[in-house]
Amino acid sequence: MSISRAILRGSELLTPSVLGDFGRPHAWSVTGIETDSRDARRPFWIDGVQSKMSWLSLPHPRFAPAVLAVDRALAWYIREVPLANQPPVSLAQAEYLGEVLAGTRPRANEHFEILVNFARTMYRIGQLDPGTPQVNLGDTLTALSLVPQSGEARWTFDARIDADAFAKLQFRETSVGIGKTRRENRDGWWSHAQKNRAFIEDVVGKTKGRGLAVILGAGHAFDLPLVELARSFEKLVLVDIDAEALNATVAGVLKDPGLRARTELRFLDLTGINGQLVQRVDEAVASAANAAEALDRLEALCWTYRLAEPPRLLPPSEHADLLVSSCVLSQVAWPQRVYAKRVYERRFSAVPDPLKLRWARHFTDLELRLQQDHLTSLAGVAEQVVLTCDVVSNGTVLDNAGIERKSGQTIFALGVPSLLERVPKTFQIEGHASWEWSRYKATRTGKGSRMDVEGARLTVTQTPHGLEVP
Numbered sequence: 001m002s003i004s005r006a007i008l009r010g011s012e013l014l015t016p017s018v019l020g021d022f023g024r025p026h027a028w029s030v031t032g033i034e035t036d037s038r039d040a041r042r043p044f045w046i047d048g049v050q051s052k053m054s055w056l057s058l059p060h061p062r063f064a065p066a067v068l069a070v071d072r073a074l075a076w077y078i079r080e081v082p083l084a085n086q087p088p089v090s091l092a093q094a095e096y097l098g099e100v101l102a103g104t105r106p107r108a109n110e111h112f113e114i115l116v117n118f119a120r121t122m123y124r125i126g127q128l129d130p131g132t133p134q135v136n137l138g139d140t141l142t143a144l145s146l147v148p149q150s151g152e153a154r155w156t157f158d159a160r161i162d163a164d165a166f167a168k169l170q171f172r173e174t175s176v177g178i179g180k181t182r183r184e185n186r187d188g189w190w191s192h193a194q195k196n197r198a199f200i201e202d203v204v205g206k207t208k209g210r211g212l213a214v215i216l217g218a219g220h221a222f223d224l225p226l227v228e229l230a231r232s233f234e235k236l237v238l239v240d241i242d243a244e245a246l247n248a249t250v251a252g253v254l255k256d257p258g259l260r261a262r263t264e265l266r267f268l269d270l271t272g273i274n275g276q277l278v279q280r281v282d283e284a285v286a287s288a289a290n291a292a293e294a295l296d297r298l299e300a301l302c303w304t305y306r307l308a309e310p311p312r313l314l315p316p317s318e319h320a321d322l323l324v325s326s327c328v329l330s331q332v333a334w335p336q337r338v339y340a341k342r343v344y345e346r347r348f349s350a351v352p353d354p355l356k357l358r359w360a361r362h363f364t365d366l367e368l369r370l371q372q373d374h375l376t377s378l379a380g381v382a383e384q385v386v387l388t389c390d391v392v393s394n395g396t397v398l399d400n401a402g403i404e405r406k407s408g409q410t411i412f413a414l415g416v417p418s419l420l421e422r423v424p425k426t427f428q429i430e431g432h433a434s435w436e437w438s439r440y441k442a443t444r445t446g447k448g449s450r451m452d453v454e455g456a457r458l459t460v461t462q463t464p465h466g467l468e469v470p
């Protein structure tokens, strides 16, 4: 297939919204990249073109495979896009994106859509033609996380729980809501839990080390094989922000004193920034002279979010054999937007319709980057990583015959229809599964929801020189 046809077919399959429909990914290889990771300051060449991303020489090597993938894909796109009619991302936009990622031009309002459209177009092209550079939204957001923005405040990853933020972001209420929803649809949740547990148990079987397993977002552990995990590893660490939920779970599930003795509970904030964020949202709204200024301040807050250092969930001395992030990726980044809206509306009124798109753009931008930082935090700390997540929520209704059917309304929890579009080249995808979860059942009076859930088994990618990326 010609390159221009590939770009066009990529664009045909894009919907106007950045939340359009895409398919399955394809494994990536680093062959063809002329680079020497032993000489970090040497400029490198991709397909005969010198990389513009000079800052690439500086970042933590954990990010290198993702950044290289983006650089390579951008170089390819910029060379090929003049051959395409009406491409989804124009040459000027691709060049602009390259400059934003190189840190030589500041981000602007339309930057987010260009970045997402580029990533999704390239992902689609990569599926159609495996010979083209493979890149996805996870790679592009990872690369963006390394670019300093002018005027950015320092965001320090601090996993200690901030009590004020815990209350304001309503984590306890959310946990209680999860328990209630499960009680109302036990069959649907049981079926999902069986598949989620089986996926995790399968990876346990493929894990060589038996020392330490760490489970993130363990909460109610509805979908976790806690007893099997505690039996399989010398030490089991369970992490959640909600101490009450986790204490109750462990008391109910790990009754055997031997298994309980091997289990350690850690109460942590996996984002590392909820305390800072809540404080900054409060300040932005309180100090604004009017509603327009408050919106500007919140927008700047979203744009300038960037962790000063890569997130670290375990102390440097600790290395896990298995790390599980189970149905938590979709949960780490939505309460902040809900909170900001509540604070804004309490002082002013509802965001006016013409500004809703702007609000959605900036908070989606923040949300996707917070999620990406969660994915980054999974790298380099374990032999094997299990990542499961609800990816698409399909609305359901009862038809006239009383049969539950999809209504056509979809919500993309990760901004894309496939979990694998969010997994950066930092990781090698070793296994993948998908299943459906009936979360809420539709009733005569209320809509329901069926989730598309995916699981991935990940290991850390080797660099082109065979060195493990730490």
Ligand SMILES: C[S@@+](CC[C@H](N)C(=O)[O-])C[C@H]1O[C@@H](n2cnc3c(N)ncnc32)[C@H](O)[C@@H]1O
Pocket (backbone or CB within 6 Å): 171, 175, 178, 216, 217, 218, 219, 220, 221, 222, 223, 224, 239, 240, 241, 242, 245, 268, 269, 270, 271, 274, 326, 327, 328, 331, 332
């Ligand atoms: C949907 S539940 C995950 C399901 C869980 N694996 C189970 O089986 O019940 C999400 C969990 O992540 C926790 N969580 C959400 N945000 C968090 C954060 N920032 N830090 C730590 N835990 C968080 C919640 O308290 C909740 O227990």
